[in-house]
Amino acid sequence: MINFADLEKKLKKNEIDNCYVFCGSDEKLIKHHVKFITDKVLKSDFVDLNYSKFDGNKADFETIIEACETMPFMSDKKVVVVYRASFLDDSGTNKSSGDLKGENFQLLNEYLSNPSPHCVLIVYYVFSSDREKPSNKIKKLEKKACVIKVDKLRGEVLQKKCRDLFEAAGSKIGKAELTLFCNQVDNNMDIVINEIEKLISYAEGRDITKDDIFDMMPQKSENDIFNLVDYLSQKNIKRALDILNELIYKGEKIPLILFMMGRQFNLLFNIKLGIESGKSKEILANELKLHPYICEKMISQSMKFTLKALKRNIELCVDTEKTLKSTSTDNKINIEVFMIKTVM
Template sequence: MDYKSAIRQINKGQFQPVYVCYGSESFLIQELVEKLTDKLVEPEHRAFAVNKYDLTETPVETIIEEAETLPFMVPRKIIVASRALFFTGAKESGKIEHKLDRLTEYMKSPADFSIIIFTVDADKLDERKKIVKSLKDADALVPCTMLSADELTHWVGHEAEKADFSFAPGVADQLILYTGTSLQTLVKEIEKCALFAGKGGTLTMADLEQLVTRSIEQNIFQLIEHIVQVQLEQAFTMLAELLRRKEEPIKIIMLIARQFRIMFQVKDLTQQGYSQQQIASQISVHPYAVKIAAGQANRFELNKLAHILRQLADLDFQMKSGKIDKVLGLEMFLLKLAS
């Protein structure tokens, strides 16, 4: 089942005896664990009812024994077993041997007073393995993958609603652009925004500018956006700010080149008929970054983007070989790009 279906079932009070949560969004995995815990265990009972194990140190048969043992002083218990790498194709470096047949047998008649949650820090499981097939048939697999661009914007808005404030139009997207796509980081920034806006308040773009500290990567996004929109004054102001913060010009060029490379790949794959989600998977970036790059790439022909990448490679060589002043080279590049 997908993540949303799992959450809907939990909210309705419907629970699977075993969950295998995997994927790149560790925040979603943790959120599912917390949702199950909140639904099944009273806060004062958690010391007795929630048991955590690391499967690089504990064999899976210990997890099954724990699941089959009656809970102490509580009606139900949750067993969280992390780093379950035996569900993937990765080679395990630990000395623990896992008897997966015990898990297969347990799945045939699971205890009704226990819920096991396996967590796996991997994008994919090895579906050739018998145990993975068995768990898939039991609808126990819950992929916690990157949200699409639209889902991410909706998620940010929903988190704001939970915190009892709202974003003015366009501010949620700007927050993502400034902060990046890490859900953990976004949650912290949304908490900061909630405190600033107050209960029932609305956070404006001006408020956001005061609150959020942008990383150099996010500043490069914004710098290129200014260039694309032919906003030279804002572009050079941002460049001056980056240099004032002692950012190395060669690093700035490297990040600009990275963004133009993404723009080139996105435009090329879009012309071949790929969707934004497919492109994100193909070039290993977040779907939101694909959405931003697609918008920026619309201002350029594919051969122009290729030409810009060649210019950046040449500028990088000139800077590193001392043939041009680094700051002057950056400024000249931005002027050429805007023209």
Template sequence: MDYKSAAREIAKGGARPLYVCYGPERYLLQEFIQFLTDKLIDPAVREFAISRYDLAETSLDTVLEDAGTLPFMAEKKLVIAKNAVFLTGAKDTSKVEHNPEKLLDYLKTPSDFSVLVLLVDAEKLDERKKLVKAVKDSSVAFPALSAEDLIAWVGRQAERAGFSFAAGAADQFVLYAGSNLQTLSAEIEKLSLYVGQGGRVTGDVVDALVTRTTEQNVFILIEDIVRLRLQRAFTILQELIKMKEEPVKLTLLIARQFRIILQVKELSRQGYSQQQLASQLGLHPYAVKIAAEQGTKYKDEQLVRILEELAELDYKLKSGKIDKVLGLELFLLRLAA
């Protein structure tokens, strides 16, 4: 079950006795927990009606015992337990022993006054396990948003904050801020304070206000090179140098991006979807989308040659055979040519 379907069901008053929440998008998962809390628990009694456990420190028996105990001063109670490793294929390294069979027994006659939420810090559950099959209908996935969904999410968050993005500014915003929803949410709040209610965020505002990491700056630098925006690319390089970023580190980051571009091209030809590419390469789907677009500007042999040049540049920088800043600038000029 996806989280949107689960939220619609809860909104209609149909909360289930169990939710197993898993997936890489932790921000959406926490939003779901908050939504569940708001719908089920009166704010006046939340101190008594919400229990939180860490299954790395507390046994599943204790959690289930709590779920089976009548709530105090509330109609419903919410029992939240994180680190449910026994639902994955990973080895449980905690010192606490769990008896997962007890959960199967609980689900036969679950408490009608409790909602149990098990949090799993993993991309997927181990579907070979009997227990995972038993909780399948109660499992809620929180996968990384696709590139399109990410832009749509940014637009909705901006609307909630009372402003809008000009054409192309939302894409630029994600390119600058990255794909982490927690970071994006904080940057959206900053933009909201700047433009005010009913304001409009343009590309210039994004450029002036959004905080960029070194990795994002390199990402943007390569995008500017690909789009032949050479002046912007060299401006970013000079900013990175002024920030005391080591040219050797920048070279490695540039090489990483071109390696990703080549991998995306190769796997795309094999029929991998955007989501499959993201999972295979350990990237966010938005990064895959940008890499795929960048890859259309290069042939495979060009990418291989670029990576060879970067390996040679790395050797020269480390051995002192060329000035570090000059070497990087000359590489970017050759790349642009």
């Protein structure tokens, strides 16, 4: 099993395999890798004639094999992509389709014993979470196919990808600003692309500054606070406490966590008050100095609370802050009690 850097080296040496199997939790990043191979194998003039795509959750593998064995048109190779190939997980039978998952894996395994020499088959499976590991089925294919585990982009690899995206959009960002951006953004390609588009629109053609990044991008801890408060709005105290524990594990201090929660409840109170008085999203975003995208998300969250509940939660924040400052009791217990009170 290799990573994308190893794959890139192989392709630069024109070492093309008959089959590639990708697995990972970031589908956007997997798609980028699939396109990288496709662009290497096919000439742009004949892509439409020599490129086929199948839904791995629906297509039977006999149809896919037939496409693989069809001769390419005006090209040495053709590319067949099977996306979201759930038959590569270890769950076995799919109740909605009989034993189709097991059959498809068996047919893939048999096909790879004698693959079509003029076809590059690309199969990918998206993990259901970041914690999922490559299945036993995927491991079994390593001797017959090039298996690539797509990990989240980090460090210099993430910076290079982000720089390429900024440059492709005709935008300029300095080295220090790029480093700051990469440190702040969640390394999920959907989020990365969305945040880059927001920054470019905000900068309106000028070089992107550090202030732009701080103004436009939600801090990672702020994302956690948003989710924590969202779980409180659903009265799901268990998931809210899980996020609290993650924040503490990351090194966030409990007084700061409480401050951020209080700030969130204050914003939600002002947003709900504004909505009920007839203010538009644009006016609220301007008054509260929020990006319209963030403001829209917070409007949706504010709808899950009453004004009375938000006012009470703000008061609970103030009381808990006083307790943290004036007593020697366990801060973690105090903030947990506060969170439980907000859902009562």
